[in-house]
Amino acid sequence: MSKHRYQRIARLYDFLDKPFEFKRYQPLRGTMFEGLSGNLLDAGVGTGRNIPFYPADADVTGIDLSPAMLKRAKKRHAEVGSDATLLEMDALDCSFDDATFDGIVSTFMFCVLDYHQQLPALKELGRILKPGAELRLLEYSYSADPKRRFIMRLWAPWVHFAYGARFDRNTHEYVEQAGLELVDSRFVLMDVIRMIVVRKPA
Numbered sequence: 001m002s003k004h005r006y007q008r009i010a011r012l013y014d015f016l017d018k019p020f021e022f023k024r025y026q027p028l029r030g031t032m033f034e035g036l037s038g039n040l041l042d043a044g045v046g047t048g049r050n051i052p053f054y055p056a057d058a059d060v061t062g063i064d065l066s067p068a069m070l071k072r073a074k075k076r077h078a079e080v081g082s083d084a085t086l087l088e089m090d091a092l093d094c095s096f097d098d099a100t101f102d103g104i105v106s107t108f109m110f111c112v113l114d115y116h117q118q119l120p121a122l123k124e125l126g127r128i129l130k131p132g133a134e135l136r137l138l139e140y141s142y143s144a145d146p147k148r149r150f151i152m153r154l155w156a157p158w159v160h161f162a163y164g165a166r167f168d169r170n171t172h173e174y175v176e177q178a179g180l181e182l183v184d185s186r187f188v189l190m191d192v193i194r195m196i197v198v199r200k201p202a
């Protein structure tokens with residue numbers, strides 16, 4: 001389902017998201033990769049908006065389900081002179097060996113995955129993470145502020161239609177069940193965007 005949706009929206013994705021990208025997301029993207037090095041994965045790389053923030057000395061692989069989104073990521077990859085590897089792959093069924101990555105970053109992919117996919121996706125990314133390494137997520141949640149929450153509820157049908165995303169995936173609640181440790185779960189933009197840091201036990 002996600003694949004078809006993103007095949008459809010890919011050509012408009014960056015345009016539609018532009019105001020949010022500059023105001024909200026861009027300042028957060030760099031912090032997602034802070035202190036990470038070695039073999040890294042960007043899960044759900046999309047049109048490659050994290051690419052300019054990849055650490056220069058890291059070996060980064062970006063995966064995505066949608067070839068149309070990847071096509072745009074490849075264009076951005078060429079523009080910024082990145083040497084990352086971009087692959088079409090399902091984050092729920094990766095072809096990587098166990099314990100391949102020193103770090104995994106995933107921005108706004110789990111809000112697209114269905115509720116029943118949250119746990120299997122965490123387990124799969126946990127499988128390919130090295131013991132002691134971190135998985136870092138950037139995800140939306142509903143604001144507790146009644147006015148902001150009301151506005152988010154008005155937006156929700158469009159966000160789901162266009163992106164398959166929901167604001168209430170509550171990914172952090174599945175972390176322990178997936179055999180991972182919750183290191184940090186904190187709001188990084190108002191009380192609507194959360195950075196979730198998870199570690200695979202050593």
Ligand SMILES: C[S@@+](CC[C@H](N)C(=O)[O-])C[C@H]1O[C@@H](n2cnc3c(N)ncnc32)[C@H](O)[C@@H]1O
Binds near residue numbers: 163
């Ligand atoms: C909302 S976009 C976020 C893209 C990018 N990470 C960003 O921050 O702009 C979600 C992306 O996740 C991808 N995606 C959805 N389900 C996936 C899956 N099971 N495996 C890999 N990618 C997936 C979609 O194709 C889409 O490109």
